Amino acid sequence: MSETILELNSVSIFQKESLVLSDITLAIDKGEFVYLIGKTGSGKSSFMKTLYGDLPLTQGSGNIVGFDLRTLKEKEIPFLRRKIGIVFQDFKLLPDRTINANLEFVLRATGWKDKSEIERRISEVLDKVDMKTKGFKFPHQISGGEQQRVAIARALLNDPELILADEPTGNLDPQTSVEVMKVLKDINAAGRSILMATHDYALLLKYPSKTLKCDGSKVFEVVQKSA
Amino acid sequence: MSTSFDKFQKRKLISSYFSVTISIALVLFLLGTLALLILNTQKLVNHFKEQVAVTVYLKETAKETEIDQLQKSLALADYTKSAEYVSKDEAAEVLMKDLGENFVEFLGDNPLQNSIDIHLKAAYVTPEQLADIALEVKGNTFVDEVSYDVPLVTLLNDNVKKISYGILIASSIVMLIAVLLINSSIRLSIYSKRFIIKTMQMVGATKSFIRRPFIATNIKLGIVGSIIAIAVMTAIMSFLDQKYPELALLQDVQMVSFIFGGIFIFGILISWLSTFFATQRFLNLRTDDLYY
Numbered sequence: 001m002s003e004t005i006l007e008l009n010s011v012s013i014f015q016k017e018s019l020v021l022s023d024i025t026l027a028i029d030k031g032e033f034v035y036l037i038g039k040t041g042s043g044k045s046s047f048m049k050t051l052y053g054d055l056p057l058t059q060g061s062g063n064i065v066g067f068d069l070r071t072l073k074e075k076e077i078p079f080l081r082r083k084i085g086i087v088f089q090d091f092k093l094l095p096d097r098t099i100n101a102n103l104e105f106v107l108r109a110t111g112w113k114d115k116s117e118i119e120r121r122i123s124e125v126l127d128k129v130d131m132k133t134k135g136f137k138f139p140h141q142i143s144g145g146e147q148q149r150v151a152i153a154r155a156l157l158n159d160p161e162l163i164l165a166d167e168p169t170g171n172l173d174p175q176t177s178v179e180v181m182k183v184l185k186d187i188n189a190a191g192r193s194i195l196m197a198t199h200d201y202a203l204l205l206k207y208p209s210k211t212l213k214c215d216g217s218k219v220f221e222v223v224q225k226s227a
Numbered sequence: 228m229s230t231s232f233d234k235f236q237k238r239k240l241i242s243s244y245f246s247v248t249i250s251i252a253l254v255l256f257l258l259g260t261l262a263l264l265i266l267n268t269q270k271l272v273n274h275f276k277e278q279v280a281v282t283v284y285l286k287e288t289a290k291e292t293e294i295d296q297l298q299k300s301l302a303l304a305d306y307t308k309s310a311e312y313v314s315k316d317e318a319a320e321v322l323m324k325d326l327g328e329n330f331v332e333f334l335g336d337n338p339l340q341n342s343i344d345i346h347l348k349a350a351y352v353t354p355e356q357l358a359d360i361a362l363e364v365k366g367n368t369f370v371d372e373v374s375y376d377v378p379l380v381t382l383l384n385d386n387v388k389k390i391s392y393g394i395l396i397a398s399s400i401v402m403l404i405a406v407l408l409i410n411s412s413i414r415l416s417i418y419s420k421r422f423i424i425k426t427m428q429m430v431g432a433t434k435s436f437i438r439r440p441f442i443a444t445n446i447k448l449g450i451v452g453s454i455i456a457i458a459v460m461t462a463i464m465s466f467l468d469q470k471y472p473e474l475a476l477l478q479d480v481q482m483v484s485f486i487f488g489g490i491f492i493f494g495i496l497i498s499w500l501s502t503f504f505a506t507q508r509f510l511n512l513r514t515d516d517l518y519y
Binding site for chain 1: 426427428431432433434437513515
């Protein structure tokens with residue numbers, strides 16, 4: 001359980017020319033559940049974007065699921081993203097196709113060919129998020145919480161070692177947030193690491209775990225008072 | 228409720244495909260018409276050039292066998308379209324008709340010479356080549372003089388050059404407009420899907436995998452567009468052919484198939500390239516740049 005899955009060494013993150021976060025050094029081990037908290041604009045999203053290759057790492061060194069972020073080539077980015085699952089605040093499902101087709105797209109894009117295996121995998125991940133009966137619907141036909149659960153199912157398709165969740169409950173009401181959180185916790189219990197950016201402190205209190213805080217262009221670990 | 232939304236979605240999709248297809252069809256139609264014009268201008272120019280006659284005047288002393296042989300060898304030459312012997316009596320008759328006056332009676336003698344009229348193939352009607360041919364024919368001892376309208380030939384060649392340059396410039400402009408129009412309508416249709424493209428990248432799809440369905444769809448639209456353009460052109464050409472059969476628009480199968488084939492290939496090529504570059508553009512942008 002001490003295998004490191006994400007490691008950053010004195011990393012600085014820039015949005016265009018302006019410095020957002022500086023001198024980040026952290027490590028996440030396999031199977032850990034880590035919160036990343038901070039006010040809006042504190043650089044949580046930029047931090048996440050750097051991790052999945054949407055922002056280039058220009059200062060410091062970083063290693064994520066076996067990829068060196070500093071020397072990451074444009075061509076390698078798709079393959080990095082196959083090894084991490086990403087969950088967004090605004091779900092980012094493909095609006096022009098059904099839930100099943102959304103998941104099928106990801107599988108086909110990542111090299112799955114066999115039709116029956118694809119179907120099996122889709123029903124497997126939908127079952128995990130309890131959405132098995134809604135596969136024929138379009139994203140706009142289901143609720144926000146359901147969409148987010150589908151997005152989590154999508155992140156699970158290729159059995160990633162690390163799931164990056166960028167404010168997954170940001171657009172959801174408290175009750176739905178708890179449901180989504182439960183799904184994430186279950187996945188974590190199954191052995192996957194999760195890094196979740198959030199500003200929903202209620203969730204932190206309800207599901208306490210290792211917590212990193214972005215503040216004043218620094219990232220540091222905070223210790224929760226009660227468990 | 229869902230069905231009405233589906234219908235709306237489908238209609239929206241169809242209308243966006245529709246506008247791309249129509250703009251491709253219109254532009255290809257324009258290009259095809261221009262190509263038709265160019266090729267027919269060439270025909271017209273050739274027609275004029277082949278009207279230019281070179282007259283070989285023969286000496287009185289020339290023997291009939293010599294004349295016959297010259298006429299035959301001229302008729303067989305590469306540059307000849309037709310070579311025709313005109314006796315001086317025939318020439319006098321023609322001239323008398325033109326003048327409206329019996330000049331033979333007036334002069335008491337026919338001053339005209341026996342001659343051979345040569346009509347050349349269009350490719351040989353240039354001042355230089357005509358001079359060469361005249362010199363060659365003049366080498367025969369029984370030939371008195373070789374005559375043709377030098378200023379006319381020079382003028383004809385100069386004008387053809389000017390017209391060709393004009394057409395070349397016009398067609399490059401139309402070509403440019405064609406490419407820009409098709410390109411921008413395809414780019415717009417892809418611009419509307421830029422966030423979908425970005426999402427696809429987020430879940431680990433490679434650029435070529437994302438691009439493939441876009442290219443397939445737009446090549447299909449290009450094919451439909453070129454078929455529409457060809458259909459419209461066929462309709463218009465057969466209408467013109469009925470009204471003006473002397474243009475012989477549809478007779479030249481080679482030309483027509485060349486134009487139609489060109490339209491088809493150009494339609495596919497341009498939609499393919501435009502889609503490639505348009506998708507490439509959005510694939511290379513970072514998420515934050517998509518909002519600008």
